[in-house]
Amino acid sequence: MSAADLLVVRGLVAGYGAAPVLRAVDLTVPAGTIAAVVGANGAGKTTLLRALSGMIRPSAGQVVLAGEDLGGTPVEQLVRRGMAHVPEGRGVISELTVDENLRLGGLWRRDRADAGRALDEVYQLFEPLARRRRHLGHQLSGGERQMLALGRALVGRPRLLLLDEPSLGLAPRVVARTMALLRHLRDRTGLTVLLVEQNVRSALAVADQGVVMSLGQVVIAAPAATLRDDDDLRHAYLGF
């Protein structure tokens, strides 16, 4: 492992009940890059994210974030280590307002002044949210929920952002905007992103690294451009 690797996963085994969904996953994400995990339904992509953020306890293996072993760290402590997880379905709290959802993302921070600055930055980044501060979560459109979930994660100024299916249920235009935003954040703030996607084309278009999962294992990890442009590889691993 090099010093520039923000996330290193070794031999991660996890699942629900007796049968493991993840069978010895190895993965490395360098700092300031975007990694896209793709693969068929049931390959274990969402389970991988849930195991990384501690929502399910891995039964074996190691997760190292910025040189620090995360083994046994309670879920609510992970934001303090710099990991933000936007879960499947985005997790906007419908009963809270836009402003409350966003502030919640920075409540854990000791540096209140910077938490306030981060909140202002998110409102500048997502202009539509600033106009709907007092609206409840359930009054938002799908695209606005996406912004809210992303913005709420960014208020915590994470080093690593885990994104589960950001394109799910969104119009192609909104997906393109989201992907462009991720690249912008990577270039401007050095954010590291691990995203899981069904939408292989748009995921590989934005990512630096493509990770293909099948039946709970990583079958290939390669530069996204290689996976995208090499016809043989694409046929073999992605089936198109």
Place this chain on the structure above:
Amino acid sequence: MDRFVFLTVDGLSRGAVYAAFALALVLIWRAARVVNFAQGAMAVAAAYVAYSVSAATGSYWLGFLVAIVAGLLLGALVDRVVMRHVDHASPLNPVIVALGLVLVLQAVLGMVYGNEFRPADVPFSRSALTVGGVAVLSPYDLFVFATIGVVVCALAWMFARTAVGLRMRAAAFAPEVSRLLGVNVGGMLTLGWALASGVGALAAMLVIPTELGLHPHAMDLVFVSAFTAAVVGGLDSPLGAVVGGLVVGLLLSYVSGYAGSDLTPLAVLVLLLAVLLVRPGGLFAPVAARRV
């Protein structure tokens, strides 16, 4: 007319206590999805602690303070030691455990203090002041209104305006997401139990002197009325609990004043039944948000 004014004021004063007690039920329901049937017994236990302290020191106010602190601690203890370990897969499980807790608490209180009514002190006179020849309300009624008003406003402010209130609401609505955002969900749950139990203890301190006195079963009927108030308001609505409490207080006062006090327990149950039949979600049930 005089009688109507008297019954109205008396009903509101009683209703304020029901409102506080119903609010405590709503707090726990929102945080843990448990109707805390042990709340009456827990509140009485806190009141007995206050009684002991007041008897030893001769100070009503010290006892009053101790009751609230004891209520807070007992709530946290019940959550950590009992409720946290109950399997919530069936909604009946926590209810049965809570009823078991009632039996334990009442038995222990009976053994320690005896199953007899003990007179409870009041800090202010309970004889009504007269305004223009009409007996309106007593200094003690004013004390009850003021105390409950302050507590309700403080809770409303805490939930709506403070960081810990935001954490508590988030933890109740979406525990998993809240944990991902760094909220200590277990701690918020314990805090919810403590606050609710503290409010319950306060309500017990206010209402027990106006009834027969301190007894292990002193809050049983108050619990039934407060539970009805919470259901009338909708178990999810703090505002509904307060309004429901006042409505139940007024109803009981009018029924007992105009139709005879024998009928009041019946009136509560009729109201409960009517609300459950007509609007099972309660009068203040929010229109369910459509989840996508």
